[in-house]
Amino acid sequence: MSVARTILSRSLRRSVKSFFRPQLCRTLSSSTNILDSGLPDVSIPSTSIPEFVFSKCEKYDHFTAIECGITGRKYTYGEIISKSKNLSRALRKKLGLKDGDVVAVLLPNVPEFPLVTLGVLHANLIVTTLNPVYTQEEIFRQLSDSSAKALITLVTSFPTASAACNKPFPIITIKTEQTQSTPAGAIDFAELVDNVIDLTDPVPRKADDVAFLPYSSGTTGLPKGVQLTNYNIVANISQNSSPDLPFIEETTKEHQDVIPVILPMFHIYGFTVNTMFILTKGTKLVTLPKFTPEDYVRVLRNHKPNILFVVPPIVLFLAGHPMVKREDLDPVRVAFSGAAPLGALDEQRLIEKAGKSVHMLQGYGLTETSPTVTAISIKLKEECDDVCGSIGRPIPNTLVKVVAIDDASGTPLGPNTTGELLVKGPQVMKSYLNRPEETDNTFLDGWLRTGDMVYYNDQRVLFVTDRLKELIKVKGFQVAPAELEEIIRDFPNVDDAAVIGVPHPSQGEAPRAYIVPKKNTKVDTKKLEEYVKEKVAHYKQLKGGVTIVDSIPKNASGKIMRRSLQLDYEKTNK
Template structure:
């Protein structure tokens, strides 16, 4: 207890340790389909699907994967927004013994090609409006098969009839794809295949279930290998933390994207494991969310600060009944105290801050939902999770209130990085995960994040890696030097700022740089601010000092605040 002072804070209802069931992630869908066959598992824009229907669809797709030659351990990419097809695809891949590679639908061709090549994905499940992008990178990857679906297949009448017109208006195209060659239609697969169970031997501790792509201090995206044990453990910890939630009865608002590990664990996995109904939302729209909350009455609402801020800033929020919401854990970025307080006033539910990383499936810490909560703290470690602060100088454990690097250990910590043993060894040491975040612990056992040792920018809940943006800007013929940092933003938390040094006799405008970067980067990574300089701060050996630029921004903000 002396080493883990936070355990004395646990209420009686939360266990200090959990007995984890040694079975694959997909086994929980099998169980829920038996326990709640006719219960609604999914709600999507007016149409619902039962657990039995979800289970049978996932099995049909798994059998088709096997026909395509998918073997245990092969990688299957899923490039979809939150839709019934994304859930079917995820569990279908796991039933086939494959490793699921969740892929951001916002990725450009460049980003998509990199991820597919790095993962060695054999099959990709995607939407018709994303098909042209996937088709263009096919030859540059190991992809052998594309399975295509359309949103309208899971829409109720008359939305399914109107969808092509809406698609043409919003995306400018309607793609007509045939079930032939290396391209298959999910609708045809689910019509023709049989829902035959597939017998496979799983190693609970060693078998990788998903590759969750993240970025490191080098800015190169890496595949985090999360095992069945990692994911099952974190979902069970989440269930233990939300101890007032009733099995088979809760309704979860699923706006967090499933290609983000936080959405995958706290919405997708937890809901299927506990027999909860998921309300799938393919994108964030404040008005649509307010209407959905009022009509569908969700009780659990995992989210990110920008989502809660977006709802609170809607001018008509008072006109909606949000009283069904009972508990929310906010992740992905720091949660402002005023946002927490106002959201609780509006809904009557509880909103608390948590902490995690892709490398830990993701949650390691959270505030108590119904007990004492500490403002500005990420809370305490979850059951079976150990945590301490290490000195930046010699790596020794630090006493309370001293700032150092936060390290964590537990059954949710990753197996390692995909095909990157050296980088794995840098962050995983004797089972301890080095987070790269600067933090301290108080005397009671509450943890506080002070700063990020890494240069990651967190904007709108997304992790953005400066080097990736810098490499794109360096390709512009007018750019000589560039440095990218995150600067404070009232809505996104941080936004991307690029410092540019131009080549002699070259000129370029903000608008031209904006158009250039949008060709190669997802919209949320594109710099919002450009500053042109004659030179950038550097070390003696010529390395650009991002940290100096960050300090300059911080000092400028402080000067402005004093003048106000």
């Protein structure tokens, strides 16, 4: 056991003893301002992700595990296990990949996603996921930084993926239509998963070994690899499976819960919660590669889902779009929102639209925490009056505290006082890949700094108020200002640049650029927007606009004062 986990274990024991739990909605003990879940800890096995998931899937062998909401392509739980293991053997024998090698996964939500990721992990390799709308430059950057040895993608994404590789690189392609053929130079995915290779399965990697390498910008800076171990992911699945946080019904011969998967599976929320956690419950997943109102409503009507994992823009769509009828929501028991805060009024609008008792729940997490940190249980929602719009309480085995900004001592604040949220738990990342300084800056005496501003009330229920971090959240995606600023400064006649997030009616936020032209020159803002558009994914585009300014506000150390720009924007757009 690592030193960090030893400290965590002692802290949890002390915390458990310091709380009295006769009722759910109790007042926080005055002896401590460190918050725990108020629930029993869960057992976390010391095992690999595929070992853990496969052990849960075995009893659902003949049930449909995952189906494409567009084509109807589907796999049973038994096929997920067998085909994942076939892929595992092929990656080691045919591609010669070794323990700890990184495999890049460039996929939208397709039924093959769990086969791919579990197969890679079962081969003792590391998965790094990429957004399928990334440009060639963005793909190249992550492939290089992660030292990926192979890539798995769709046939349609092969041209962009292959162009991003600056050296011979094995690319495995998945066909989504019968008319498609494997591109020249690519490897056919079906040949790898449909054929059994006579090869002994490897001894699983250790619980503390890195398994998943998503990319996040953290609180500042460019995207960096978040090293999540087998233990981190298995811990978060186990925490979400706590019997005190139930919302999924047991799968039986008579009933199987159905869940649409519209949240990106390459994102930590989609990977851990929407895929790995859900597969351990024997539910049926229905995938949609992208959100369109027509496709989403069609899934609601044809598959009659019981649980919706959503983000705030989808909640607003369900509550307000005339295409969504009350009867479309009849089978829904639970709507669980994450990735960004959802206001109490927006919660209530969806409940009113459904016209029945839909449990509207919220949770909070980060890529660096695998992701879940807090959640609202159905029981908490029913027994406490003031939890609407809240992110709930810590999940089991997790401690959080709220501290004043720039308080190096990390002294926890009391109720109803806003500060930065800090987290400690078995789901907290190992470190950033090859970024020791950024890793050190993200932790304070073993506590992960989230960069999010929160407070908790007298019932220990947490509310997000603002973000200390500089990230821009576009429909739940993270956009790093530094990445856009770097691109903008490379445009002709640009001397300096700053990017902030501004409110956007459909995206939540949108990047807005402030540009300082070089002396005696002009910058064509329309051409600049087109230039950026060619280099980044659609959600990173400058849909918040471009403004020419004389200077960028900076502090004494040269750091951009984004808050100053945001205040100026708010004043001029009242």
